[in-house]
Structure formats: C-alpha cells, structure tokens
Amino acid sequence: MKTRKEEMREQVIAFHEKNPDVWKLFVIFTKQMIDKGYEHYSVKGIFERIRWEKDVGGDGVNSFKLNNNYTAFYARRFMNMYKQHEGFFRLREQTSESKDATGLSELTPKDYESVVSIK
Numbered sequence: 001m002k003t004r005k006e007e008m009r010e011q012v013i014a015f016h017e018k019n020p021d022v023w024k025l026f027v028i029f030t031k032q033m034i035d036k037g038y039e040h041y042s043v044k045g046i047f048e049r050i051r052w053e054k055d056v057g058g059d060g061v062n063s064f065k066l067n068n069n070y071t072a073f074y075a076r077r078f079m080n081m082y083k084q085h086e087g088f089f090r091l092r093e094q095t096s097e098s099k100d101a102t103g104l105s106e107l108t109p110k111d112y113e114s115v116v117s118i119k
Contacts, residue, residue: 012073043075043089
C-alpha cells in the first residue's frame with residue numbers, strides 16, 4: 001500500500017515537471033539568503049517569496065498555486081544537491097511516511113469557487 005509521503009512525492013514531482021521555474025527561483029532565493037550570511041532560513045519564507053514573484057509577474061487573473069506540502073521536498077532536494085549547505089533548512093521527521101495515502105487529488109482554485117467571501 002502506498003504511503004502519504006509517496007503520494008505527496010508523486011504530486012510534487014508532477015508539479016516540478018510542469019513548473020521548473022519554481023525550482024530555479026527556489027535556488028536563487030535560497031542562495032541569496034546564504035550570501036547574506038544566514039546560517040538557517042525558513043523554507044516557507046522562500047515559498048512565500050516565490051508566490052510573490054510569480055503573482056507580481058502574473059496576468060492579474062490567474063493565481064499561481066504553490067502547495068505548502070512541497071516545502072519539505074524542496075528543502076531536502078536543495079540540501080541534497082548542494083551538500084555544502086546541508087542543515088540550512090531545519091528539517092523534521094516526515095510523519096507522512098507512516099500514514100496511508102489519501103487517494104484524493106490536490107485541491108485546485110476550482111475547488112474554492114463555491115466559497116462565499118466574507119464582506
């Protein structure tokens with residue numbers, strides 16, 4: 001039986017193949033923080049900057065989506081590829097390794113179309 005971690009890994013790989021520019025931005029922004037002298041930094045902070053940059057360069061209609069489930073995978077990939085920066089992102093045990101896959105597809109903006117906004 002597939003684990004939740006395997007399921008999320010498949011999702012992040014599919015996302016990465018469709019959005020290779022996200023990885024490029026992740027590396028650029030992470031290296032900028034390293035160059036500024038940070039010994040550790042927040043992978044979620046890097047993700048928020050990517051969201052900002054993608055939205056600023058967007059068309060104002062389509063919103064860029066970057067799933068928070070991907071942070072652990074991007075952080076681990078960076079430190080595997082750039083061994084000299086191992087430990088830059090602080091990691092936790094991925095508890096999804098011991099959980100069953102959900103079998104659910106990822107949520108998309110269409111899943112939120114029926115949500116009523118608060119006025």
